[in-house]
Amino acid sequence: MWTELDTWTALTAALAAMACTVPGTFLVLRRQSMLGDALSHTVLPGIVAAFLAAYWLGIVGPHSEGGSTMHFVLLGGAVAAGLLTACLTEAVQRFGRVENSAALGVIYTSLFALGLLMVRLYADDVHLDADCVLFGAVETVVLDTVGDSDVPTAAVLNGVVLILNLLLLAVCFKELRLTTFDPDLATSLGLNSTFVHYLLMAITSVTLVAAFQSVGAILVITVLVAPSVASFLLTERLHVMIALALLIAGGSAFAGHGLALWSPRAIFGNLGFTTVDDSSTAGMTAIVCGMVFVLAFLFSPRRGIIVQTVRQSLLGFRILCEDCLGILYRSEEANSRPTGTEEPFVKASVPATLRGRLACWRLSLQGFVAGTNGTWALTDSGREHAEHLIRSHRLWESYMARHFSLPDDHLHEAAHRVEHFLDVPMVDQLEQELDQPGLDPHGRLIPGRSVKEVTEANHSEGESDLHP
Amino acid sequence: MFLFLIVFAIPASTFAAESNDIVRVLTLQDYNTRVVLLGTLLLGVTSGIVGTFMLLRRQALIGDVVSHSALPGVAIAFLIGEAVSPGSGRSLHWLLTGAAATGLLSVVCVGIIRRYSVVKPDAAMATVLGVFFGFGAVLFKTVQELPTGNQAGLQQFILGSASTMIASDVAIIAKATAVVLVLSLLLFKELSILSFDEDFAAVQGWPVGMLDLGLTGLVVGITVIGLESVGILMVALLITPPTAARFWTDNFARMTLVAAAIGGASATVGCLLSAIVPKLAGGPTIVLSGTAFFALSMLFGTRRGIVQGWLRHAANRRRIGRDDLLRAMYEIIEARLVSANDQSVTENGLNISSSLSGSEATEEESALFAEQAVQISELFNHRSWSVRRVRQVIAAAEREGTVRIDSETGWRLTRSGAKIARRAVRNHRLWEMYLISHAEIAPSHVDRDADDIEHVLGAEVIEQLEQLLASRVPAAIVPPSPHPL
Numbered sequence: 001m002w003t004e005l006d007t008w009t010a011l012t013a014a015l016a017a018m019a020c021t022v023p024g025t026f027l028v029l030r031r032q033s034m035l036g037d038a039l040s041h042t043v044l045p046g047i048v049a050a051f052l053a054a055y056w057l058g059i060v061g062p063h064s065e066g067g068s069t070m071h072f073v074l075l076g077g078a079v080a081a082g083l084l085t086a087c088l089t090e091a092v093q094r095f096g097r098v099e100n101s102a103a104l105g106v107i108y109t110s111l112f113a114l115g116l117l118m119v120r121l122y123a124d125d126v127h128l129d130a131d132c133v134l135f136g137a138v139e140t141v142v143l144d145t146v147g148d149s150d151v152p153t154a155a156v157l158n159g160v161v162l163i164l165n166l167l168l169l170a171v172c173f174k175e176l177r178l179t180t181f182d183p184d185l186a187t188s189l190g191l192n193s194t195f196v197h198y199l200l201m202a203i204t205s206v207t208l209v210a211a212f213q214s215v216g217a218i219l220v221i222t223v224l225v226a227p228s229v230a231s232f233l234l235t236e237r238l239h240v241m242i243a244l245a246l247l248i249a250g251g252s253a254f255a256g257h258g259l260a261l262w263s264p265r266a267i268f269g270n271l272g273f274t275t276v277d278d279s280s281t282a283g284m285t286a287i288v289c290g291m292v293f294v295l296a297f298l299f300s301p302r303r304g305i306i307v308q309t310v311r312q313s314l315l316g317f318r319i320l321c322e323d324c325l326g327i328l329y330r331s332e333e334a335n336s337r338p339t340g341t342e343e344p345f346v347k348a349s350v351p352a353t354l355r356g357r358l359a360c361w362r363l364s365l366q367g368f369v370a371g372t373n374g375t376w377a378l379t380d381s382g383r384e385h386a387e388h389l390i391r392s393h394r395l396w397e398s399y400m401a402r403h404f405s406l407p408d409d410h411l412h413e414a415a416h417r418v419e420h421f422l423d424v425p426m427v428d429q430l431e432q433e434l435d436q437p438g439l440d441p442h443g444r445l446i447p448g449r450s451v452k453e454v455t456e457a458n459h460s461e462g463e464s465d466l467h468p
Numbered sequence: 469m470f471l472f473l474i475v476f477a478i479p480a481s482t483f484a485a486e487s488n489d490i491v492r493v494l495t496l497q498d499y500n501t502r503v504v505l506l507g508t509l510l511l512g513v514t515s516g517i518v519g520t521f522m523l524l525r526r527q528a529l530i531g532d533v534v535s536h537s538a539l540p541g542v543a544i545a546f547l548i549g550e551a552v553s554p555g556s557g558r559s560l561h562w563l564l565t566g567a568a569a570t571g572l573l574s575v576v577c578v579g580i581i582r583r584y585s586v587v588k589p590d591a592a593m594a595t596v597l598g599v600f601f602g603f604g605a606v607l608f609k610t611v612q613e614l615p616t617g618n619q620a621g622l623q624q625f626i627l628g629s630a631s632t633m634i635a636s637d638v639a640i641i642a643k644a645t646a647v648v649l650v651l652s653l654l655l656f657k658e659l660s661i662l663s664f665d666e667d668f669a670a671v672q673g674w675p676v677g678m679l680d681l682g683l684t685g686l687v688v689g690i691t692v693i694g695l696e697s698v699g700i701l702m703v704a705l706l707i708t709p710p711t712a713a714r715f716w717t718d719n720f721a722r723m724t725l726v727a728a729a730i731g732g733a734s735a736t737v738g739c740l741l742s743a744i745v746p747k748l749a750g751g752p753t754i755v756l757s758g759t760a761f762f763a764l765s766m767l768f769g770t771r772r773g774i775v776q777g778w779l780r781h782a783a784n785r786r787r788i789g790r791d792d793l794l795r796a797m798y799e800i801i802e803a804r805l806v807s808a809n810d811q812s813v814t815e816n817g818l819n820i821s822s823s824l825s826g827s828e829a830t831e832e833e834s835a836l837f838a839e840q841a842v843q844i845s846e847l848f849n850h851r852s853w854s855v856r857r858v859r860q861v862i863a864a865a866e867r868e869g870t871v872r873i874d875s876e877t878g879w880r881l882t883r884s885g886a887k888i889a890r891r892a893v894r895n896h897r898l899w900e901m902y903l904i905s906h907a908e909i910a911p912s913h914v915d916r917d918a919d920d921i922e923h924v925l926g927a928e929v930i931e932q933l934e935q936l937l938a939s940r941v942p943a944a945i946v947p948p949s950p951h952p953l
Contacts, residue, residue: 028588028591028594031588031590031591032590033588033590033591033593033594033595034529034532034590034593034594036594037532037536037594037597037598092766095766095774096711096715096766096772096774097772098711098714099523099526099528101526101527101528101529101590102523102528102529102707102710102711103711104529105528105529105532105703105704105707105708105711106704106707106708106711106759106762109701109703109704109707109708109755109759110704110708110755110756110758110759110762112701112752112755113701113704113751113752113753113755113756113759114752114756116701116749116751116752117748117749117752117753117756120747120748120749120752121747121748218598218601218602218605219602221594221597221598221601222595222598222599222601222602223598224594224598225591225594225595225598226594226595226598226599228591229587229591229592229594229595232586232587232591233585233586233587260606264610279606279609279610280602280605280606280608280609282602282605283602283603283604283605283606283607283609284602284606285602286598286599286601286602286603286605287599287602287603287606289598289599289602290595290598290599290602290603293595293599297581297584297585303585303586305584305585
């Protein structure tokens with residue numbers, strides 16, 4: 001089913017998509033993503049005005065099809081309209097103190113309405129088929145080829161735009177990056193942020209118009225933004241982001257065309273709509289882009305929400321396991337004390353919930369605890385592990401008690417949270433800084449040194465208030 | 469902005485209809501005009517109100533997302549309808565339901581992306597818009613290839629056709645706008661607090677999530693209803709009137725009213741224009757009327773309008789120039805009197821006749837100052853002024869009667885001018901002394917700061933300064949400058 005023509009179609013779509021992605025990445029980072037949609041509307045008045053002007057000046061005939069002169073006239077008009085949109089939006093935003101998106105909304109709807117009216121008003125004088133001028137269709141690009149070869153003109157056009165964009169990107173990468181992330185710094189370093197802004201607008205307009213003419217607006221407004229947004233979720237490096245976005249855009253175009261070929265029979269045929277045997281490549285490409293975005297949104301290694309949820313629940317489980325160790329250690333400690341010498345110890349037991357049981361089961365697998373259902377006891381290796389935890393906890397309490405003037409009953413909560421994140425070197429450092437205290441602020445023994453050692457140390461310091 | 473007006477003023481005259489036709493349209497004698505006008509008017513007013521909330525929530529472009537995302541809904545509704553019973557898929561209610569469903573879904577998607585990822589709101593909107601629109605394109609292509617799928621009924625949803633509106637359409641619009649209006653009025657307080665400070669609303673215990681969804685529902689409802697008549701340009705009715713209203717008021721309730729009025733007015737003007745000149749399509753004409761109102765508001769708005777801003781700026785500049793001139797003349801004359809009388813500037817300042825007090829002393833002193841002439845060259849030495857600026861401020865002050873001409877190059881203060889000058893100098897020095905004593909700023913640095921602020925010190929602040937410095941500055945006296953002039 002996939003013929004050579006399909007390859008050319010998909011390749012054209014891919015080239016157009018990749019060309020759009022280059023400026024699109026910067027639009028996304030500059031929080032101007034809606035500009036693509038706005039420009040896709042405002043090129044209409046630009047094209048109509050340019051065509052009318054050229055017609056009145058006698059440069060072109062009354063029909064809008066064909067001719068390279070016509071191409072350049074329309075391209076010029078569209079680019080001018082794109083820049084006009086950017087300028088007017090800027091002006092309304094600055095002089096009217098209107099929020100950026102509202103200014104954009106006012107301007108692009110007005111210009112689009114103007115374009116629609118112009119088409120209506122002058123339809124009698126000239127033949128201007130807005131659909132044909134504005135919105136090419138990917139499916140038809142193979143009809144218009146370069147010379148006798150099979151290479152579609154649109155593929156060449158978009159390929160050239162892509163190469164120009166990449167060249168410009170290579171040359172101005174530093175400037176674009178700086179003005180995107182920190183325009184004030186760029187200005188203070190002598191870079192003209194405004195110029196770069198309008199340069200980007202011009203590039204965006206040229207790229208969009210070239211793509212509109214060959215593959216249509218639907219594909220363009222999606223591939224301008226969606227691949228960049230998806231790759232924004234996947235990486236934190238600008239050059240990686242651009243490379244990924246290019247890859248996503250190109251891949252989506254091929255996958256989109258494949259889907260457009262396959263889906264009508266597979267989906268609609270089975271639903272009983274047998275007459276459907278063709279689908280929109282542009283639309284399918286948009287859908288593939290959307291799916292890539294959803295995948296990135298869910299499974300991005302750093303930011304995917306499912307990845308984050310799993311990571312968080314794993315962390316929660318680890319903390320629960322450690323808490324269980326802590327509870328067992330404390331109850332062992334309380335039981336070993338001679339009766340009568342100790343304040344009542346609130347006996348906490350391992351939580352009897354499902355998660356609690358799971359935690360104990362895992363600890364027993366690790367060999368940290370032993371016992372049967374409900375009653376667990378620490379093994380030697382478990383005790384070692386628990387000692388580190390309790391040591392972190394009590395040292396942190398001591399540290400807080402010394403350096404922050406907090407009441408004693410405020411120490412536990414903070415230490416309870418932080419005990420899971422203190423490693424051995426950090427704990428040793430704490431101990432050194434606190435001059436190796438033996439007891440925590442609540443008077444309990446800090447594990448790590450023997451009881452005898454601590455008792456002697458305290459004796460030598462002349463303290464008599466001892467705990468065994 | 470006026471370009472727009474001009475552009476469609478020219479063709480309007482080219483195609484000008486018979487004058488009795490115009491009268492016919494303007495007096496609403498045509499049934500059709502009445503129907504279309506009523507429908508678009510309702511839409512304009514309601515979208516003005518709903519749009520105000522969205523503007524303040526910085527989600528002005530959400531209508532754009534909804535209007536693109538409604539397309540797959542229309543196609544899905546059509547397909548389901550055809551699958552259930554062929555021929556029923558084109559019921560308007562059913563198509564609108566589908567449009568509203570995917571429209572709402574798209575806004576919810578935007579919300580989820582904003583809530584659960586680092587993607588910025590604009591990128592989230594653009595992505596959702598593109599993907600839904602692409603999905604719509606796929607479905608439309610499919611619909612087109614169905615034997616029953618002649619697009620005629622569906623195409624309307626993209627460009628809209630206000631002029632073909634019929635009574636049943638208006639009935640739907642009326643019902644929908646009534647619901648939206650009642651809801652937004654009932655929930656006005658809640659929606660305002662949501663629009664201004666979502667976190668505060670949450671802390672106060674309002675069900676922010678539900679309110680947000682409700683407001684979204686209103687936007688989606690009005691957009692979908694409008695899509696069918698004015699098409700994708702419905703977005704403009706949601707954005708332009710509220711943005712224009714912002715130029716007229718700072719009060720939220722009033723802004724909503726103004727937005728409703730502008731929305732209604734642009735709908736009326738656009739509708740009537742397109743009825744008079746058949747070539748002007750309804751939707752675009754309404755949008756451009758809205759743009760014209762926006763341009764007028766941006767220029768002449770009484771709160772944030774550009775002209776009003778210029779006027780206020782010019783008035784301020786004039787007053788500051790006047791104050792600066794009078795103060796400079798006062799200080800020059802003061803220095804001259806001090807050296808002439810060999811009077812050291814003491815605690816009592818330049819109170820020449822210390823036996824007098826209060827207003828008498830002021831009168832006396834003003835008379836003394838009004839006797840002296842100041843040369844323009846002295847002014848140049850005193851302050852870094854351009855020649856043009858000095859001419860300007862002197863001319864303005866003369867018109868005002870605070871200075872009068874003495875000789876070719878010399879000017880005198882009038883009595884009233886001397887009094888104003890005295891007040892300006894006093895305020896300036898009070899602030900300088902305040903900075904020195906309370907903010908511990910070096911005497912050599914206070915002149916510039918005081919220069920900036922002396923023009924905006926109100927009577928209340930002066931009183932407070934006097935109280936603070938009472939031990940060092942007796943009432944009604946101009947204290948000596950704390951630094952060399």
